Amino acid sequence: MSEIDVERAVDPIALFGLWMSDAEAAELNDPNAVALATATREGVPSVRMVLLKRVDELGFCFYTNAESQKGSELAENPRASMCFHWKSLRRQVRVSGSVAELPGEDADEYFHSRSRLSQLGAAASEQSRVLASREALVERVKELEREFPGEIPRPDYWRGYVLWPEKIEFWKDGEGRLHDRFLFTRSGGVCGGVWNKERLFP
Numbered sequence: 001m002s003e004i005d006v007e008r009a010v011d012p013i014a015l016f017g018l019w020m021s022d023a024e025a026a027e028l029n030d031p032n033a034v035a036l037a038t039a040t041r042e043g044v045p046s047v048r049m050v051l052l053k054r055v056d057e058l059g060f061c062f063y064t065n066a067e068s069q070k071g072s073e074l075a076e077n078p079r080a081s082m083c084f085h086w087k088s089l090r091r092q093v094r095v096s097g098s099v100a101e102l103p104g105e106d107a108d109e110y111f112h113s114r115s116r117l118s119q120l121g122a123a124a125s126e127q128s129r130v131l132a133s134r135e136a137l138v139e140r141v142k143e144l145e146r147e148f149p150g151e152i153p154r155p156d157y158w159r160g161y162v163l164w165p166e167k168i169e170f171w172k173d174g175e176g177r178l179h180d181r182f183l184f185t186r187s188g189g190v191c192g193g194v195w196n197k198e199r200l201f202p
Ligand SMILES: Cc1cc2nc3c(=O)[nH]c(=O)nc-3n(C[C@H](O)[C@H](O)[C@H](O)COP(=O)(O)O)c2cc1C
Pocket: 030, 033, 046, 047, 048, 049, 050, 051, 052, 062, 063, 064, 065, 068, 069, 070, 071, 127, 128
């Protein structure tokens, strides 16, 4: 991707797609890994990695346990921020906005597209709660294997989320710390809207 493309870009979602393709070609693993920051109602922040599974007209989609720390925080404060860092490309993308749950059918489809082992692991995990021992987790997986020899039902707490971007910032390493930064800000309501683009000091 050339400099000119970043400078000329008017659609941040399309630009993100191009950068993600570059990352898929360049990164050793998990180019879709992203730091997801959430906060409590009082604004106490927390951050962890998740995998971005899709970007579409609704926004940036990921899947997790609704009863985890992030799930609880999103339930009480449905706003979040994401930060991608592709080391091999020396690029960063930050995204922030409001978060909504995806429909159950969407979560069903993705849950059942995963390997049986991943489905068992998700069903067995009371994510973010205290676990007495590793053996207890392995035993829980074995129980579920016996209970569900066929399809494993998606646990109700296993859900998809979509971050509706209000701001997307692209950062690209430059010589002598003269990095390029472009901030796209959406205006004009929750459906569609218009992107405004500004260059920022590095
Ligand atoms: C590269 C990477 C990708 C991850 N992807 C996910 C994911 O897609 N969904 C998820 O629930 N946890 C994922 N995790 C685990 C989370 O970082 C975290 O440990 C877990 O979700 C519990 O977070 P919480 O207690 O803040 O809710 C991933 C971890 C790493 C290192």
